[in-house]
Amino acid sequence: MAATTLPTTTPRYTQAQLAAMAERRRHRIIGILMVLLGFAGFALFAVNADPAAVSTFGLNTGRTAAFRLGDLVVPTQATVIVLSSLCLFIGGYQFIRGFGKSTNAIFGLIILFFIASFLVWATGDKSINLAAMINSTLLRAVPLTLGALSGVMSERAGVVNIAIEGMMLSGALVATIAGSVTGSLWVGVAAAVLTGVLLSLFHGVLSIRYKVDQIISGTVINIFSVGITSFISAKFLSEFPQLNNPGTFRSEPIPVLSAIPLIGPILFDNNFFTYAMFVLLIVIHIALFYTRWGLRTRAVGEHPKAADTLGINVFRTRYTAVLLSGALAGFAGAYFTLGSVGRFDEGMTAGRGFIALAAMIFGNWTPFGAFGAALIFGFADSLQSRLAILNVPIPSQFLLMAPYIATMIALAGLIGRTTPPAADGKPYEKQ
């Protein structure tokens, strides 16, 4: 809260100078962080590695139809040392000179190096299937990305949606019931989308029409969804198990592309939800940033009064965005039942809606940023499930905490400021 002090004297610096100073400080901090990561790489991994050990990475997923690749074998200690030194040098350069605009990208690269050196160290004298791991990262990122897209959609129009979790949970339940009753997965998906839309209509009416605090209205939907899904599940699904057996979308390899080594099986041999996620990512990015509709939506999220003055219907724009957001969240919910396990369990979203929200913030309210964050969080999740195999002395709970801690750091503005839409969360009062 920069404005807490009273402006008693004339400021010594102009706003632009202050901003430049803050930017320089930020670059310094990032440089220090990079160097610290490099040192951590040395202290944690290089020192503890056996000089003779090699790390083996499998590059083929189990079911691949693609051209099979040989395993990637690297000497453990040498690789860790190289990666950590890179962190040190790049971090030092960042601290002294700075990379300017590409700082964030470089920082992402450094984090990638650090994770890589961790993996190389952890697989010392063991082997891990890298391709399968990347694939599972992508799969775990799918619901997170869809949920984050839902958040981007409504928050860009100025309506906070913390009800992603609840909408996903309800969507998951309705998808399984509708899918089981009709025997069609597509009906299940449609029903889940519809559920999301209905819940978001409720959100919209509460927050746009009745001007209820958007966070409270989102909380209502979250609590309501937990209650009603558990109720229906306990009352009906346990009594009639045939209502909870919709089957799942099978993986559909794309003919030519899936034969590409490594990326073929990872990217082009997935089920419907993964492809839909990529399409939605591109569509929403273009719609938000390159169309008139997107410009209007963003205008409503940044400065509704100005938008209203220019003749944009603020309420209608917000309703549209919120309903689309609900549709996306419902669709994300269908993933849990129809795209992965094929049955509904109570509370099965397990806080992923909130991680999706975190991914949205981390990705700075942009679709592709959110996707990147979802990949990072998905990786932490997928790594966590492999820790036991790797026999690494890190409790899996700490890896599961990582997305939350990362979000808090991002939100604190330590690594670049996150900038929410200016009117996010503020009900619009037409004059």
Added chain:
Amino acid sequence: MAESVLKEILPPITEAQRRSLWRRIWEAVQLPALALFTAFVVGGLIIALSDFKVLEALADTSRRLNPIGYGLLILTAVVLVGGIAISRRPEIILNRLGFAATGRQSRWFNLIAVVLTLVAVIGLLVIIGFGHVLALAWSAVISAYGALLEGSLGNPAQIIAALQSGDARALALAFYPISESLVASTPYIFAGLAVALGFRCGLFNIGAEGQLFIGALTSVFVGYSLTGLPAIVHIPLALGAGALGGALWGFVPGFLKARVGAHEVINTIMMNYIAFRLSEWLLNGPMKRPGAVPVSPFIAEAAQLPRFFPDPIRFHLGFFIALGMAAFVWWFLFKSRWGFEIRTVGANPNAARYAGMNIAFNIILAMCLSGALAGMAGANEVLGVNYNLANAFSSGYGFDSIALALLGRSHPFGVVLAALLFGTLRSGGTRMQNVAQIPIDIIIVVQALVIAFMAAPGIIRAIYRIVKPREGEVVFTRGWGR
């Protein structure tokens, strides 16, 4: 003497003013009461519509409908929609009939329209042959809510019989449900106060659940690791540890909000999950009692909050501590300077800033106190009820407390009343689940609806046609950014 002087100076109290006290009480109570009532009506509808017998009878009767039946069914729908339409806009009809539609007249007309519509719809449904479906639905709702009441307050006949016999065991059994309700209310009072205090400072503390977990962790640690202390030292120490743990968990989002403007809602949600994972790790590792189950060791006997009655009655000292905290929070918020500053920051940060108040300090203070209260809720459960800590022990006290603070209008006394209500619902819900086969989750639905109605008084006003009070509604939180 002084009194007569005062009477001379002060203007005489008019009849209108004397009524206004009662009016004010009524205005404060009517919205929560109506919100609760409506939420229970909706809950009842869900119970009735999810009852197997009702559904079977409904399907059966619908299958045997003849064309006349269908016609009557359509007529019923028309009557229902028409009745609602008329009761929404009685002024139009009244004006047609030649009345000058005053508020009182239109309210009466509205009531008559609603009652007539209900009678007509029920009558038509009975004529069509849905009578026994309605009866089944009614009995399903009555048995569910009956079990809820009996499970939370006890069986009146049993209580009277026990009182007459004076038998200790019969008395214990008869009063067991009430005592369980009070036991369940205790953490609600703490956690509700926590959320309410946050609201008063314009902060939405969704993190009560996580703070509660951390409070339970720290207090159970102090409870089992220290031995040989007298109870008079050990209990305050363990409770204080719980408060401290919760305060720490509240401090982080408070500090981030005050210093960099990061929104407390996101941060408290994140802190919740960090707390869950942390407790999972601690209970599976450092704090695990020897054995297969991830449970902490039992706390020392000296750290247990004393119980007043023999088993199975678990009513313990924590209840009175909670009431004491409610009184303290009331004093703090409304009688102390710090509380005044916190409320000013919550009501109007700009005014607070220009009055020279330290906004950052007040936000951090409010979050710490809020966290401490939530932490005490966890400590209370550990020290008074469970005596140890298992994974996922809280099952939603922290989240329910949001509904509770809203229902209690963020006032400590309101919070106590709402907490007593939620405690009875929680303990009665178990019986409802066992006896009437209604999953306890219906109570969560009712709570969600209560939040919705309390946060959007417009809905309740629209349904019951209540005039908006003069003073504005309370603002709870602000938007994302700063």
